[in-house]
Amino acid sequence: MKRLIGLFLLWLPLSSHAALNVFACEPEWASLARELGGDDVRVYAATTAFQDPHRIEARPSLIAQMRRADLVICTGAELEIGWLPVLLREAGNSRVQPGQPGYVETAKWVALIDKPAQVDRSAGDVHAEGNPHIHTDPRNLLRISAALAARLAEIDPPNAQAYQKRGQSFDARWRTAITRWESRAAPLRNQPVAVQHKSFSYLLRWLGLREVAVLEPQPGVEPSVTHLARVAAQLQATPARMVLRATYQSARPADWLARRAGIPAVALPYTVGGSDRASDLFGLFDDTLDLLLKAAP
Amino acid sequence: MFRPAILAAAMAAAFPAHANPELAALRAELKEMRTAYEARIQALESKIQQAEAAPPSQAARAQPADAAAGNRFNPDISLILQGRYSQLDNVGERRITGFMPAGDHDDVTRGFSVDHTELVMSANIDPYSRGYFNMALKDEKVSVEEAWFQTSHLGHGVSIKGGRFLSGLGYQNEKHPHAWDFADNNLMYRVLFGEGYGNDGLQLKWVAPTELFLEFGAEAGRGASFPGSDRKKNGAGSRVLFGHLGGDVGTSHSWRSGVSFLQTKASDRKGEILDLDDAEVETKFTGDSETWMADLVWKWAPDGNARERNFSLATEYFRRKETGLLSCENGRCGAASKGDYRTTQSGYYAQAVYQFMPRWRTGYRYDHLNPGSVDFGANNANLPVSNAHPTRHSLMLDYSPSEFSRVRLQYAKDRSMTGLNEGQWFLQYVHSLGSHGAHKF
Numbered sequence: 001m002k003r004l005i006g007l008f009l010l011w012l013p014l015s016s017h018a019a020l021n022v023f024a025c026e027p028e029w030a031s032l033a034r035e036l037g038g039d040d041v042r043v044y045a046a047t048t049a050f051q052d053p054h055r056i057e058a059r060p061s062l063i064a065q066m067r068r069a070d071l072v073i074c075t076g077a078e079l080e081i082g083w084l085p086v087l088l089r090e091a092g093n094s095r096v097q098p099g100q101p102g103y104v105e106t107a108k109w110v111a112l113i114d115k116p117a118q119v120d121r122s123a124g125d126v127h128a129e130g131n132p133h134i135h136t137d138p139r140n141l142l143r144i145s146a147a148l149a150a151r152l153a154e155i156d157p158p159n160a161q162a163y164q165k166r167g168q169s170f171d172a173r174w175r176t177a178i179t180r181w182e183s184r185a186a187p188l189r190n191q192p193v194a195v196q197h198k199s200f201s202y203l204l205r206w207l208g209l210r211e212v213a214v215l216e217p218q219p220g221v222e223p224s225v226t227h228l229a230r231v232a233a234q235l236q237a238t239p240a241r242m243v244l245r246a247t248y249q250s251a252r253p254a255d256w257l258a259r260r261a262g263i264p265a266v267a268l269p270y271t272v273g274g275s276d277r278a279s280d281l282f283g284l285f286d287d288t289l290d291l292l293l294k295a296a297p
Numbered sequence: 298m299f300r301p302a303i304l305a306a307a308m309a310a311a312f313p314a315h316a317n318p319e320l321a322a323l324r325a326e327l328k329e330m331r332t333a334y335e336a337r338i339q340a341l342e343s344k345i346q347q348a349e350a351a352p353p354s355q356a357a358r359a360q361p362a363d364a365a366a367g368n369r370f371n372p373d374i375s376l377i378l379q380g381r382y383s384q385l386d387n388v389g390e391r392r393i394t395g396f397m398p399a400g401d402h403d404d405v406t407r408g409f410s411v412d413h414t415e416l417v418m419s420a421n422i423d424p425y426s427r428g429y430f431n432m433a434l435k436d437e438k439v440s441v442e443e444a445w446f447q448t449s450h451l452g453h454g455v456s457i458k459g460g461r462f463l464s465g466l467g468y469q470n471e472k473h474p475h476a477w478d479f480a481d482n483n484l485m486y487r488v489l490f491g492e493g494y495g496n497d498g499l500q501l502k503w504v505a506p507t508e509l510f511l512e513f514g515a516e517a518g519r520g521a522s523f524p525g526s527d528r529k530k531n532g533a534g535s536r537v538l539f540g541h542l543g544g545d546v547g548t549s550h551s552w553r554s555g556v557s558f559l560q561t562k563a564s565d566r567k568g569e570i571l572d573l574d575d576a577e578v579e580t581k582f583t584g585d586s587e588t589w590m591a592d593l594v595w596k597w598a599p600d601g602n603a604r605e606r607n608f609s610l611a612t613e614y615f616r617r618k619e620t621g622l623l624s625c626e627n628g629r630c631g632a633a634s635k636g637d638y639r640t641t642q643s644g645y646y647a648q649a650v651y652q653f654m655p656r657w658r659t660g661y662r663y664d665h666l667n668p669g670s671v672d673f674g675a676n677n678a679n680l681p682v683s684n685a686h687p688t689r690h691s692l693m694l695d696y697s698p699s700e701f702s703r704v705r706l707q708y709a710k711d712r713s714m715t716g717l718n719e720g721q722w723f724l725q726y727v728h729s730l731g732s733h734g735a736h737k738f
Contacts, residue, residue: 048548050600057596057603058738059551060510060543067454067504082700086735089427090512092504094452099424121701121730150337157333221699222655250605250655 020156023065023096025074025084026053027272028135029106031281033073035170036149040159044069049274052248053079054125054220058086066091069102071155073148076105077112077132101155107132109147110140114201124218135271137202138178138285145170173282181285184293191296194235194261196223196245196254199270203288212238215245215253223253232260239263242295246270264295372420372428375731377475379412384722390569393488394715395668395683396642397568397582400491400523405481411435412725415442415473419734425450431473442473442495454504464494465502465514466539466557468592468613476736478609479693480707480723483646484664485615489588491523494559496535510543510553524586524619525561535561543738548601552594553738559588563621573681576628582638584621590614594738605655612647629679637674643667656697664689664713687713701729 019042024030030045037043044065047053053075056062066072066087074080088097095102112130119128134140149167153160189208196215204211213234217227235257243265245254251267258265268288269278277287385407392398413433421427431443445460463471469486470493482492498518505511520534521527528534536559543553566582591614598607623638644666652658666687673680689712695705707723 048601050548051602052604055604056601057551057598058735059545059596060541060553060738061545061551063504063512064508064510064544068506082735084735086737089447089449089456090504090737092451092454092456092502094450097424097449121699125700153337157337158329160333160337248602248604 020070020152020159021068023069023072025072025080026135028281028284029073029075031272031284032141032145032148033071033152035281036145036152036163036166038162038166040156040162041071041152049246049269049271049278050248054082056080056083058083058090062087063090066096067093069093069096071102071104071152072096073104073106075107075132075134077107077129077134078127079107079132101151104148104151106144106148107134109144110134113205114198124216125220127219131198131201133199134202136200137206138174138181138281139206140202141281142171142174142178145174177282177285181289184289188292188296192238192240194231194240194243194257196243196249199246199249200244200268207292209292212240215243215257222250228253228257228260232257235261235263242266242292244268247274266291266295268292370420372418372430373732373734375417375729375733377415377417377473378728378730379414379475379726380410381412381480381723381725382409383407386717386719388714388717388719391714392570393484393666393687393713394685395671395687396488396666397570397580399488412474415475417734421449422446454506456502458500458502459498461495461497462500464496464516464518464537464559465500466494466537466559467590467615468553468555468594468611470494471737475727475729478611478648478650478658478660479662479691480705480725481691481709483613483648483662484666484687484689484713485613485644485646488642488644488666489524489615489617494537495522496520496537498533498535500537508544510541512541514539520561523566524559524563524588524617526563526566528562528564535559549597549599551596551601551738554593555591557588557590557592559586559590561586570680572625572628572630572679574629578625578628578630578680580623580625582619582621582623584619584638586617586619588615588617596738603652606652608649608651610647610649612645614643614645616641616643623673623676625676625679630676634676634679636676637672638676639672639674640670642669642671658695658697660691660693660695662689662691662693664691666713683715685715689713701733703727 019040020037022033022037022041022043024033024043024045026047027045027049030043033041033043046062046065047056074084094100097103107129112134114131116123116126116128119126145167149163152163185207190210192210192212193204194213194215195211198214198219201211213231215223215228215231217223240263242263243254243258245251245265245267247267247270254265268291269275269284272278272280272284275287278284383405385405387407413435416432416434417430419427419429426446426448428446429443433440433442441461443462445458445462447458448456451457465471486493496516496518498516500514500516502512502514516537517533518535519527525535537557539555539557541553541555545551562585564583568580568582569577570580572578592612594609594611596607596609619638619640621638622635624633624635626633646662646664648660648662650658650660668683671682689709691707691709693705693707695703697703703726705725707725709721711717711719711721
């Protein structure tokens with residue numbers, strides 16, 4: 001028995017001076033945590049770009065990771081409401097409970113758009129706090145990275161300076177990149193587009209693209225054929241240049257409408273890992289812009 | 298905030314000249330604190346700078362005054378509406394052959410009926426714990442299904458739950474009927490607990506800090522519900538132990554398995570069964586009841602994205618041993634006939650549910666019970682011992698217009714009673730109003 005306990009203890013991670021365990025709900029926050037944390041953090045991404053962040057199973061593996069986390073970074077604004085509360089409840093980790101320094105909702109650090117005037121389920125899967133897909137506007141990441149670097153410094157004081165240095169470096173590189181993206185995206189301004197779900201509202205607002213149609217009849221509700229036909233008719237009156245969807249969303253509705261309207265359907269990576277080139281945050285926007293520019297002549 | 302630093306400085310001033318190692322350590326600590334705080338101040342400064350530099354947002358910063366400010370601290374409330382149409386044979390009391398009836402289980406109603414309406418409230422109580430309340434309403438009956446608090450601040454993977462709660466044993470046990478994948482309960486849980494095992498008591502749970510999900514739980518409770526009975530005594534009337542193990546295989550597969558043990562006692566636990574002449578007799582059981590359970594759940598979704606298609610497989614097995622005395626009244630038993638009682642019974646169910654396209658799921662479930670060995674002692678002359686294995690096949694198709702509503706059609710071939718070979722149809726709806734909480738794996 002004693003030997004069994006000894007073996008069991010050996011199996012537990014020896015964690016007194018190990019890297020900070022970061023649990024990121026979405027790949028974009030995992031990537032940002034890697035930018036700011038470098039070797040001082042060990043990052044676990046709970047979801048991939050091919051999964052719908054609204055609908056994730058509260059899997060045992062996620063509870064196990066939540067149990068070991070020193071810092072949890074999620075979007076908030078009810079994006080993870082279907083699974084994150086279960087993980088927080090089941091993991092028994094007091095460091096990362098809401099209200100603790102180890103719990104971060106990035107949506108709290110930026111201003112949200114699409115906030116519904118009235119909240120009722122007859123309007124579909126609405127988010128009372130606003131549209132949670134904030135990372136699609138790179139300017140939001142400036143604010144979030146600064147706040148996140150400060151938070152990392154707060155919960156891991158011995159490495160505070162390293163986080164600040166990486167934060168400043170990221171900030172400088174990110175600002176340069178934003179300038180580059182904005183000048184490249186000039187031809188996209190005022191182009192009309194149709195979107196499958198309101199996943200890109202921030203991106204469109206940043207680049208000045210106009211959203212003229214949404215394929216989902218209500219947020220989170222799968223489009224039916226009759227509804228798509230209505231959207232197609234609507235597009236004849238107000239044409240769009242392209243149909244946008246995220247990689248995790250089904251290709252069928254966007255492809256169907258694109259064929260019907262004779263415009264390209266574009267699958268944007270949406271987040272880090274959504275395409276080969278979107279291997280980090282910089283690649284994500286490089287690839288997104290390339291795809292948009294290619295579709296809009 | 299700066300108190301330790303001031304304290305350290307004061308101590309440094311109070312004991313100046315001696316170059317002792319403690320002092321050196323204190324100085325080092327002080328220096329370390331100073332650099333840490335400087336870094337934090339820098340961080341805050343840069344945060345302010347960046348906030349100023351970042352482009353102003355269109356969404357107005359000033360939020361409109363919240364009219365419902367007084368309600369902000371109200372608990373989350375949700376209401377579950379459930380109802381059905383059942384097409385069943387007229388067989389009177391539905392007793393599963395070879396097994397003692399578990400509690401006052403409601404019989405399924407023929408024709409149209411409304412199931413329990415569930416009212417659920419939950420909220421954080423304070424930074425230290427959260428509370429949950431679930432009430433089931435049906436006609437003149439109101440029952441408190443769950444009413445508990447659970448700690449959230451203990452850390453180290455430990456949590457304590459207290460009050461009335463559904464036990465953590467097995468897999469399906471913690472799920473309320475609205476979260477079941479079929480219109481009715483599986484036969485295993487029906488013979489074990491009626492619906493599910495609920496208890497008034499305490500639960501201690503620990504999640505291990507390992508890569509693989511590993512969880513242990515222990516419960517002590519009143520033990521008033523079947524297979525125990527309320528014995529109106531101090532101390533714990535029932536004990537539950539359970540362990541879970543789970544993880545992922547690649548990005549598309551995830552699983553959880555578990556073993557549970559329930560030990561309780563009964564005193565004059567009432568039951569109604571048929572004697573050898575098919576006459577109704579009333580039994581009272583006094584003795585020990587021990588149940589072992591094993592469960593396995595396997596889920597699949599392409600790339601882990603369950604939105605389009607997903608598949609889940611769940612199976613549970615039990616083995617229950619009861620020893621003690623059984624008395625029976627009426628029928629062949631006459632005024633009262635006491636005898637030894639000794640049973641070892643087992644059973645299992647296995648179910649598969651497949652979402653083949655958004656909104657649509659289909660599922661199949663197989664139930665199988667083994668009455669095992671039953672010894673009524675002196676009452677063997679009065680009471681029947683069955684060796685028929687009750688079985689049932691169920692097939693369902695459900696459609697969910699949204700995450701908050703579901704309509705289900707189910708057909709079952711039920712052979713759970715001797716002489717019965719019944720085709721059953723159910724058409725059921727489950728609607729969830731309000732802020733419906735997340736479901737477990």
